[in-house]
Structures are given as structure tokens and as C-alpha cells.
Amino acid sequence: MTGPVLAVDQGTSGTKALVVCPERGVIGTGSAPVRPRYLPGGLVEVDPTELYDSVVTAGRAALAEADTPVVAVGLANQGETVLAWDPATGAPLTDAIVWQDRRAAALCVELTAHGDELRQWTGLPLDPYFAAPKMAWIRRRLTGAGVVTTSDSWLVHRLTGEFVTDAATAGRTGLLDLDTVSWSAPALDVYGLGGERLPRVVDADTPVGTTTAFGPPIPLTGLLVDQQAALLAQSVTAPGAAKCTYGTGAFLLAQTGTTPRRGDSGLVSCVAWRLAGRTSYCLDGQVYTAASAVRWLTDLGVLSGAGDLDTVGATVPDSGGVTFVPALAGLAAPWWRGDVRGSLHGLGLDTTGGHLVRALCEGIATQVVELAAAAASDLGRPLTSLRVDGGLTRSALLMQTQADLLQLPIEVSALPDATALGVGAVARLGLDPGLAVHDAVPEWKPSAVYEPEVTGAEAAERLERFRTAVAALLDGDGGSSPV
Template identity: 90%
Template sequence: MTGPVLAVDQGTSGTKALVVCPERGVIGSGSAPVRPRYLPGGLVEVDPCELLDSVIAAGRAALAEAATPVVAVGLANQGETVLAWDPATGEPLTDALVWQDRRAAELCAELAVHGDSLRQWTGLPLDPYFAAPKMAWIRRHRTGAGVVTTSDAWLVHRLTGCFVTDAATAGRTGLLDLDTVSWSPDALDVYGLGGERLPGVVDADTRVGTTTVFGPPLPLTGLLVDQQAALLAQSVTEPGAAKCTYGTGAFLLAQTGPSPRRGDTGLVSCVAWRLAGRTSYCLDGQVYTAASAVRWLTDLGVISGAEELDGVGGSVPDTGGVTFVPALAGLAAPWWRGDVRGSLTGLGLDTTGAHLVRALCEGIAAQVAELADAAASDLGGPLTALRVDGGLTRSALLMQTQADLLQLPVEVSALPDATALGAAAVARLGLDPGLAVHEAVPDWKPSAVYEPRVTAAEAGERRARFRDSVTALLDTGPAE
């Protein structure tokens, strides 16, 4: 039995670190904020040094609380956030362009003729959300110096001096061949990145190197992109099962097993993880704005924070006829229209802030329901339940709405911080190759199960209204 490990989840708005003991569970935690800059025109960027500082601060805080030595470190990352940096010194050459950043939209439009080929090679659509368009944008408009990579490769280099990325994170770039799980020369050429020095692609359970930033030397033995780390922690390891994480955005992933499944519903086909040389794949769908939409309502003064969703939204029986498409950063899967913006329809003089809150919960849940339907279609059979995690799962209103619109049970993880727990699992697997996956993952159990409380007919009507609003939004054309 291995000892405790330090698991670090470097996220969009903050970094969470846990000390996870095989026998006692979480024995220490720490966090540090990250403050991305949201700029006009859909630009989102952050100082890379803030990412590194948050990793160190959160990790040290978790270790201090645990007051117990750890034997290894695991790191989860944002996935599609990119920067250019100097591999000789480790110094950033640009800000980090966050996954939400849309500045590469024009470049994607220019490359649209290659869209089908890129999807076939890499499993990903041509969209600024993914890393490759942002990497190409940096090369065109910022600098040709150094290397341009996802943020995890830079963090790993600063922690250990090594130049690697895990297979699942590489799969979020749009540059990884989905079948061979190696860099695609064809995709690199399309993006004009053919001559780039790219990090080595390693398994999630790889002993990468050693770091001293947390104190005594510690091996870094686990690397995994955030949503796939949550998928692992939720024990979604068999084809047909699915999870959704409600964070800054909402992300639904469905396991497909040892073969990639290229569907036609608009979902992304990507690597779930590669462990001990064996690749598992998943389907992936995104809602760009979930907690970030709640923060938008908060900034408007409608509520004082996410903790008021239930109290305010629950004070009215329904949305009062209001439909909210919370596409505040564009529509992702299954529509892939990042150029559109959100809409509020059905407003009247009797509309209150409570109606807006309830309509937001319904809008998030309706988008996730569309993703679940798409996953079921691609998998060739219905999902049986949805396992969920993330901060917004604390909202009973949102979770009940999700169950109602899905017409499926919604099982809320009893273990918060699923992404960090997934990072802990791969760190343990990297430290002890004899460990089975089910032995490294915490026992999964729900803290609550929300069953549908409305009829299928009512759910269908509510979802049809949402789809009508999305259709109207798409028909209006790009946002100016």
C-alpha cells in the first residue's frame, strides 16, 4: 500500500490541492485563486506565473494541513489553455490564452476547408476552444520564439525540468492522431505548426521527474487533463456510463472503451486516458458557461452568489415563461457556434430576479440534457444515470431541474473535488505499477440522488422551448 499523495488540480479560476491517504481519504486541502482577465471580443487570458504560484501555494497549504509526508504528486490541468515559453529558462513569452478565449475564430474560419479532415484525424472539430488554433494564433500574432504548448507542459517543466504532456491533454489540442495517440503530422501542417518542438506524449501514470517546490524532493507520477480526471474519480470506466462536472463550464463525458467512437451528433471523440500503455476513449460535450453564468448574474446584482440559487430561484414555481440560453461565451457541442451569444426571451413586467435564476438553472440543465441525448445516440443506447460533481452540484434546484429534463436519475458525488481525486489516482498508479485502477480510485457513492419529478411530456415541452430559443439564436447569425 502506497502512502499519501499530493494531488493538484490547476483550474480556470483557482487551484485546489488535496493530500489523499489510501486508508484515511483526504487528510489535507489547500486552495489558491487564479484571476483570468475577461476582455472585450471574447478574449480570456491569465498571467502564467499566477498559475504556477497557485499550484505551489495550494500544494503547500494542503501539505501543511495534513502534517504528514507524502510520497508522490499528481497534477490535473485545464486542457486547452496555451502559452509560448522559453524551454531554456522556463520563462513565459506570452500570457496564457485560456480555453474560453475566442481570438482564434478568424483563423478557424480560414481553415474551415480542412474541418472534416481534422475531425477525422484528431476527433475534434475546428474551434477556437481547442489548443491548436490558439497555438497557431500565438505563432502568427505574438512570437515565433521558444515553444508553444498547453499550460500543463509548462507547469511540468517548471516543476521538474521535463518536457512532456499526457495523452489525454495532448488529445485536447487538435494535433493528436486519435488512432495512434501520437502527434499528427497532417494536423500540424494544417495549422502551420509542422516545425514545432512538441512535448513527449506520456501515459497518465508515468513517473515524470522530481519536484522540490513543495519542500522535500517528490516524484511527479501522475498527469491528467481535468475532465478526464473527474471521469476516472467518478468510476466511469465502462462504456455507456457518463458524468458531468459543473464548474466554470459544464462538461459531460461518456466512456466508450478501448476504441474511439466518431459519432455524428457534434460530440467530441477523444482520449479518456492512457494507463500502462492502454488507451481508453470517451465522448465529450461542453457547456461553456455554467458557474461563469452564475457569476454573471451575481455581477448584475440579481443574487449575491451561487449559494443563493436555491433560495431565490426556489421562491417561484417556474420560470414565468422566461427562457434563458446561457451562451455567454458561445454555444459548444452539439452546435459548435462560438460566434453566437446568449439570449433571454419571454420577459414581462412581472418577470423577477427569481425567474431569471430559475431560467438560468433550466438553461444549463437543458444544454446538458442535449449533450446526454447526443451521447446516447452515439453510443447506440440510452444512458442509465448521470454522475455529477463540481461546485454547482450543491444547488438542489439545478440538480432537480437536471433530473427533470433528463428524465434520468442524477447521482451527486459524495466526494467533492473529483478532478483532484482523479489526479491522486493516477499518481498512485504511477507510483505503484502493480495497483489496479479500481484500487487507486476512491469508492464511488452518491451523497444524493435526484429522481425526475415531472412527466416525460412536461420535460419534452420545456426542452422544446429551449431548442426553439437556440434555433432562433442560431438563425440570427454571428454576434457583432
């Protein structure tokens, strides 16, 4: 099959679109910002119209730059962001509640007795990070009208008129049976959503419909949730391989093959993708705040932006004894304590912005180490390396810190915008069922490899300081300087 595809990644803080040609690579790019509202009490929401408009704006910009027709379009989505909307008109009935939002925490506490059976059915813990608690909250507190779904179903409906979601996105709700890859009636009943009209669950490489939102009619042939799209673009298709994406949060996924693995490490077991009727599974762990923690330091005036991490961090040789637990939106896997807030320990009159930056890099990297250790435990063997992508991989300081603390090579993707490239590959598979997965995915190669530069003993000492700080938070002692 020949011809470029339009790949659109609708993310938390913006939408990125690429026109990807099988012969020439990326020949057109476009982007549009999205501005979530961060409100008191852990609330995060966004105008759904802004999500849709960003998709159209970014897609049209990429097509204009490429100045060539495309044969298909693929759409990646945020995963756990939800809204209610009118299926007759497509009009939103609520704001979109973003994946970081914690307003459904009390509902999760109410359902605690069902936590174990929900995890067994769906692979997911009972936590407001996932879509189902947010959906139930909307039904209880905002409206019983229309349908309530993840944002991808609404975007696809606006683009094509169809009512679908891909299997991997459905797996992020807490309502999908992990073994049958179909909606779980018992889980729906637990959340009080048993009578809901839900989208049809489709393969990621399914021709869904046709859109004219970008100009001429284009078939929409690829749908995939963002982190799984990045997993595919990184060519992490063999059991035991892993990748981490450093974006608004940090997300580590480890491939487990055709069988779901329900471990006890605190990681999530979920669908990686379903292609041509065959389901692959992965283990998934999250760090809620990565780039968003960098933005927090920026708002405080410590940095001028993420591009400043290395410059400011280079002003000091180490963190100066400062430990930063950047749990600014709670602790995710493997702790699942959304009620916890961040802390700074070891501050002194000699503490500088450089110390805070290095402590933040260690805080992010250490949480990824905990996720990697949990993945190795569930897989029954250690990871041998970690492939990484996302905006924060531009920071040599963060990547070297990650290699040092993980004590493994960190392989930075040479392909920017891995999520868009992954869903572009899926769109190509949806248009040409005879195409092999490895032929649809761009050749993977690292732009840089960071090797550990400290001893295992030093890494262990730095990890232990962080774990001690986390233990203090979990015990209810916020430490010296809670944030």
C-alpha cells in the same frame, strides 16, 4: 503501497490541492485563487506565473495541514489553455490564453476546408476552444520564439525540468492522431505548426521527474487533464457510463472503451486516459458557461453568489415563461457556434430575479440534456443515469431541474474535488504499477440522488421552448432580449 499522495488540480478560477491517504482519505487541503482577465471580443487570458504560484501555494497549504510526508504528486490541468515559453529558462513569453478565449475564430474560418479531415485525424472539430488554433494564433500574431504548448507542459517543466504532456491533454489540442495516440504530422501542417518542438506524449501514470517546489523532493508520477480526471474519480470506466462536471462550464463525458467512436452528433471523440500503455476513449461535450453564467447574474446583482441559487429560485414556482439561453461565450457541442451570444425570451414587467435564476438553471440543464442525447446517439443506446460533480451540484434547484429535464436519476458525487481525487489515483498508479485501477480510485458513492418529479410530456415542452430559442439564435435572430 502505503503513503499519502499530493493531488493538485490547476483550474480556471483557482487551484485545489489535496493530500490523500489510502487509509484515512483526505487529510489535508489547500487552495489558491486564479483571476483570468475577461476582455472585450471574447478574449480570456491569465498571467502564467499566477498559475504556477497557485499550484505551489495550494500544494504547500495542503501539505502543511496534513503534516505528514507524501510519496508522490499528481497534477491535473485545464486542458486547452496555451502559452509560449522559453524552454531554456522556463520564462513565459506570452500570457496564457484560456480555453474560453475566442480570438482564434478567424483562423478557424480560414481553415474551414480542412475541418472534416481534422476531425477524422484528431476527433476534434475545428473550433477556437481547442488548443491548436490558439497555438497557431500565438505563432502568427505574438511570437515565433520558444515553444508553444498547453499549460500543463509549462507547469511540469517548472516543477521538474521535463518536457512532457499526457495523452489525454495532448488529445485536447487538435494535433494528436486519435488512433495512434501520437502527434499528427498532417494536422500540424494544416495549422502551420509542422516545425514545432512538441512535448513527449506520456501515459497518465508515468513517473516524470522530481520536484522540490513543495519542500522536500517528491516524485511527480501522475498527469491528467481535468475532466478525464473527474471521469476516473467517478468510476466511469465501463462503456456507456457518463458523468457531468458542473464548474466554470459544464462537461459531459461518456466512456467508449478501447475504441474511439467518431459519431455525427457533434460530440468530440477523444482520449480518456492512457494507463500502463492502454488507451481508453470517451465522448465529450461541453457547455461553455455554467458557473460563469451564475457569476454573470451575480455581477448584475440578481444573486449574491452561487450559494444563493436555491434561495432566490425558491421565491417563484417556475420560470414564469422566461427562457434563458446562457450562451455567454457561444454555443459548444453539439452546435459548435462560438459566434452566437445568449438571449432572454419571455420577459415581462412581472419578471423577477427568481424567474431569471430558474430560467438559467433550465438553460444549463437543457444543454446537458442535448449532450446526453448526442452521447446516446453515438453510443447506440440511451444513458441509464448521470453521475455528477462540481461546485454547482450543491444547488438542489439545478440538480432537480437536471433530473426533471433529462428524465433520468442524477447521482451527485459524495466526493468533493473529483478532479483532484482522479489525478491523485493516477499518481498512485504511477508510483505502483502493480496496483489495479479500481484499487487506486476512491470508492464511488452518491451523496444524493435526484429523481425526475415531472412527466415526460412537461419535460419535452420545456425542452422545446429552449430549442426554439436556440434555433432563433442560429438563424441570426437574437430574439427579444439578446445578452
